[in-house]
Amino acid sequence: MCFAIAGKAQGSDVSVQKKNTGYSILNDTVKAVKDSMTFEQRVEMINRMKRKADTKLLRYVAGITGGLCDANECSYMVELTFAYYPLTYAGISCGIEWNDNYGDRPLMERYEDDEYDPKRVIKINLTPGLAFRTPTLWLSKRRTAGLMLHCEPGLCITPFYNDRVSFTEIKDAQGVGHPASYEDELYGNATIRTVSNHGGKWLAWRIKSALTFRSGDVFLSLGWLTSDFNIENGRNNIRYTKGKRYNGIEKYKHTNTLFASITGQF
Known part of the structure; x- marks a missing residue:
């Protein structure tokens, strides 16, 4: 029973170690790629992202x-x-x-x-x-x-x-109002009227x-x-x-x- 538990624990350690080793390899690869980039390439990458x-x-x-x-x-x-x-x-x-x-x-x-x-x-x-x-x-x-x-x-x-509009009008002989002309306004015959x-x-x-x-x-x-x-x-x-x-x-x-x-x- 103890051997079985120890074996299982040892197997888990190996699995974790393999997993950590995988992450380590991946990180090392990314780091290597970054380290392999020149300064100009890094500037270009930053500008491209910007x-x-x-x-x-x-x-x-x-x-x-x-x-x-x-x-x-x-x-x-x-x-x-x-x-x-x-x-x-x-x-x-x-x-x-x-x-x-x-x-x-x-x-x-x-x-x-x-x-x-x-x-x-x-x-x-x-x-x-x-x-x-x-x-x-x-x-x-x-x-x-x-x-x-x-x-x-x-x-x-x-x-x-x-709209509301104010304009000058003049009344004819029948008392009907009409818009006044410039001559009517000049002679003072026109009155101001507001309509809506x-x-x-x-x-x-x-x-x-x-x-x-x-x-x-x-x-x-x-x-x-x-x-x-x-x-x-x-x-x-x-x-x-x-x-x-x-x-x-x-x-x-x-x-x-x-x-x-x-x-x-x-």
Whole structure:
């Protein structure tokens, strides 16, 4: 009985010794490989590992977008954007957009602080949606720059969608008011009237697509945005007399926007 136990214990020691010897051989092999690497090879390995970490797509992206819009009237937009990618190439996005037609004036022309222009329309929109991106097509072996495609289908929500407009009018012989001309205002025959819109459009769809240049964690994009949002949607039912629309637009066009953006991931 004692011989059997001793034999078993001795067998266990041999097994452990063989196992430890196996680990020792493996560690010695790894150490030998490391020792055989030159200094330059080690630096290259470290740089390769660093590049792999730097080229990884992260979950959070934020940036700013600016664009020129074309519909019934020209306007410009500025949008602050944020996206979250729970999956590498798919996520959700949201943004807040400022849209301004600048009253049909040149963009370089300045407005005075107290100046009122009834033709000027400003809209603030919320833009939730989905976010999709493609893998990076690297332009060099060192992966310092690459190209991607982005697409964000979503919604355009306008919280304050019914406009109020103040304009000058003149009444005819029957007492019916009509928008005043410059001559009427000049001779002092005009009065100021304020009317409100009703039944404005507050919800629209939009699709935002872009070609993106990537360098590290910075993304520069040039793209196209199309939507059935129209900056004049909040004036579709402003009527001044006999059912006539104040702005006179019968058909609202879709808005197409050429934009550029800069974003960063973190």
